[in-house]
Amino acid sequence: MRNNIGIIIHREFAERVAKKSFIITTLLMPVLMLLMMAAPALIMSVSTPSDKHLAVIDESGVMFDPIKEGVKNMEYLTLSRQTGALDSIIADRSYDGVLYIGADVVENPRNTFLYFHDAGGMEVENTINSILKQEIEDTRLQAYSIENLPQILAEIEADVHVSTIRINDSGEEENTSSTISMFIGMAMTFILYMFLLMYGQMVMTSIIEEKNNRVLELVVSSVKPIQLMLGKILGVGLVAVLQVFIWGVLICLMSAFVAPLLMPESITSQVEMMNSGALDAASDIDPEMLQAIGMFTSVSYLATLFGYILLFLIGGFLFYASIFAAIGSAVDNIQDASQLQSFAIIPIIIALVFSMSVATDPNTTAAFWFSMIPFTSPMVMLARIPFGIPHWEIWVSAAVLYISFIIMAWISAKIYRVGIFMYGKKPTVRDLIRWARYK
Amino acid sequence: MNIIEARNITKKYTGHTALDDVSVNIPQGSIYGLLGPNGAGKTTLIRIINHITAPDSGEVIFDGHRLCAEDVVHIGYLPEERGLYKKMKVGEQAMFFAKLKGLRSKEAEAQLKQWFERFGIMNWWGKKVEELSKGMAQKVQFIVTVLHRPKLLIFDEPFSGFDPINADLLKREILKLRDQGATVIFSTHNMESVETLCDNFSLINRSQNILSGNVAEIRNHMGADNYKLTFQGSPEKLFTALGDMVLRHRISNPADTPQGLVYNAELKLHPGTPIREFITQANEAVDIITFDRSLPSMNEIFIKTVEESNAAADVAKALRANR
16 A cells, blocks of 8 residues: 555646646747847847937927937937927927927926827937936036036945845855845746646646546545555656756756856956955946846856745645645536635735735744744745755745645645545535544 | 555535545456545545555555555556646656556557557557547557556546447456456446446545445345336236235236237236246246346446435435424
């Protein structure tokens, strides 16, 4: 009997891994994710904005030149200076739009209007706004007639970036950035969210299917129901682990071999300098960017992250899959499952939403407790880990999660054992509780 | 020697009792019929014997010891509601079930191939189950049920979904397995197959075992003093001659044959009536064409016993309600 659970796991695993859809998603997903991240930039570079020709009525007489200067990078935009009645120029359809600048624009900056015959475009609007703001502020400043003004302004301009350095448990200094930590935390949380839902529901639907086509009746004559349930959960779980593992390896490989090839020498050397704490303060590259590059090209850092993902993915999956298994065993078809399913889905969604807020402050009391309660802990913990939290919290949270899985699996097995033979009536939560209490 | 002794099994679910103090003894090497109306509790009893569900009270003795989880490798169970994994290939699936029953891969494959050859379905091996018809899938299910040569075979409505030719093939295989020493539990509504296949049976009704025993003995017992007589001549004359030897009779409308009118009479004789005397008297009165014992069919026994038991239970219930 002992090895029967192995036979079940093998079947569940082999059936899924051999599927074309698994192979395709496993290999394509990382590529898709990269594409998705690069998509906005790609689309921007591909799509060329339509040519626009604006008429500018500058009654103040001083704004046209700075604007014309300011928009020179917007190759699709041409401006022509106009004088005359606003109405007739607007009516003249040979212009795409009209920019009206009032004579008193310095005193009354709101006396500027942009008229468009069709959609204007945010970029044009923003550019003009910022040029006008700059010009008006400069004009006003000059009104105070301060000496050496341009020099003063140049001297007081500051490029501020706080380099966050975290002292870790062993007293070493680590370069961190909250923005990057937040980004990594969110990404990990989201991966986990996807996996919990996708693979959890996979367990559920596959149990419903077995029940529906009555193959279950054949299987349980040789396997104890609890073994069948655990075998299914572990088999599907292995598939999830394999998928994440492959992604982890692919990303680490890319980071180790592909990224250095693509990265210009100057950047890699600066990253190295930063890591050794000797970064030239006058570097022209955004330090945040450097840190990000540093993290993504550090194979050991990536491997650690994937280690944590696996730790909480496995725990979270086992815990939630047990709930999904109990639900699947109780119903005859997917439609009936929708109501009961909310008991698993709602906590997952709450965890996801809460993880977003954790990203802004990972050390609140609520964040701590949500990362201990097994319903939310896997995702909230992953959101907190990149910020660098004490190791004991991680291990306690993981321990609570795995123990909760054992308890949940035990309850679910009791429901499962009864549920798989129940056909017809759509069960309520009360039914499930009663089944769990049967001898 | 009994391979199964189910002792005082009770199983309750919320709202109803599936089995109420049921005891069944199944002799080794026999074919045992488990009969009863739908919902009587047969499937629950089978599941308990299969160690799928546990009884609330009572115990099952398997082959001399208390039934335990390890015994299921000696049992082959073909459930009434049965299916296969649709997306899996037939061969792989058969291997999967064989391994669950403890066969090693090589052994399983060799045996499966033998069975597939015998049933003429070798070309299905690499096909997906969803391509098979229901009858084809049933053959595969039968094979995986018997493959590991279990001591005890349990068939729940095995013939449903089979055409007569395949049903006959199946019947022969079941008998062959019995001859090789296996014990067969056979749950069915097809009473004719009980008469031809079963040695013993139990009739479960409303969670209770209301009748158990040897098929032939019970038919003999319940059909004692029942006879069938076909004759030509005057029925009045016959019954006058027989006098109080006949307890009850039923006579059909005569069939008009070229030789004249032929009557069919079903007779219930007074217990202890000497048959020789009866035949002499009847022979004097009319021309006897055939005379035979009339054994009740299992169908009649089933209906009669269940109806009587239901009536008795209803009376008891009414009495309780009035009190």
